[in-house]
Amino acid sequence: AQSVTQPDIHITVSEGASLELRCNYSYGATPYLFWYVQSPGQGLQLLLKYFSGDTLVQGIKGFEAEFKRSQSSFNLRKPSVHWSDAAEYFCAVGSYNFNKFYFGSGTKLNVKP
Amino acid sequence: EPEVTQTPSHQVTQMGQEVILRCVPISNHLYFYWYRQILGQKVEFLVSFYNNEISEKSEIFDDQFSVERPDGSNFTLKIRSTKLEDSAMYFCASSESLPGGEQYFGPGTRLTVT
Numbered sequence: 001a002q003s004v005t006q007p008d009i010h011i012t013v014s015e016g017a018s019l020e021l022r023c024n025y026s027y028g029a030t031p032y033l034f035w036y037v038q039s040p041g042q043g044l045q046l047l048l049k050y051f052s053g054d055t056l057v058q059g060i061k062g063f064e065a066e067f068k069r070s071q072s073s074f075n076l077r078k079p080s081v082h083w084s085d086a087a088e089y090f091c092a093v094g095s096y097n098f099n100k101f102y103f104g105s106g107t108k109l110n111v112k113p
Numbered sequence: 114e115p116e117v118t119q120t121p122s123h124q125v126t127q128m129g130q131e132v133i134l135r136c137v138p139i140s141n142h143l144y145f146y147w148y149r150q151i152l153g154q155k156v157e158f159l160v161s162f163y164n165n166e167i168s169e170k171s172e173i174f175d176d177q178f179s180v181e182r183p184d185g186s187n188f189t190l191k192i193r194s195t196k197l198e199d200s201a202m203y204f205c206a207s208s209e210s211l212p213g214g215e216q217y218f219g220p221g222t223r224l225t226v227t
């Protein structure tokens with residue numbers, strides 16, 4: 001069965017520090033991978049997506065993610081975190097074969113001044 | 114920039130009542146979705162809709178749920194007889210194309226069943 005795992009429920013980083021949020025997926029075929037961000041009381045905003053090609057993808061707000069097929073991972077990174085990045089981040093997997101997304105349980109990011 | 118809109122932003126209803134959650138997808142999109150997020154839990158797929166019919170639904174989407182595209186712009190989710198456990202944030206999404214096309218999400222409707 002398809003699934004997405006985000007092993008870190010909460011992460012706290014200092015402003016200016018680097019960030020890596022982990023995402024592992026389980027899917028038999030080539031996945032389409034997404035990262036969304038949800039600020040309190042807001043909807044889901046797409047940060048970046050991977051369909052094919054270059055395994056390092058750039059997104060909005062200075063985020064990037066790397067698809068590693070051998071590790072079934074799609075980790076999100078940012079070199080220098082800003083206080084406004086505090087939010088909840090969701091990894092999602094879609095596919096050619098099904099018309100829906102599977103979401104991970106999310107990682108809440110706290111940013112210390 | 115075009116966006117998905119949802120109304121109302123917050124709906125309070127009594128157990129057993131019917132509710133209709135409304136969504137206006139992005140105008141040139143063809144695929145429509147409903148997801149829900151129970152407080153503190155992950156976002157869960159409910160149903161996808163294309164060409165005026167359901168293309169896929171989850172086990173959550175039982176007979177008390179229905180979806181409709183009553184006109185060229187709205188996409189609705191009806192819950193016939195609400196239960197306490199239906200309390201959640203409901204997100205509408207739309208996408209232009211498949212496969213696995215990028216889905217654009219609305220801001221959500223928070224449904225509270227008392």
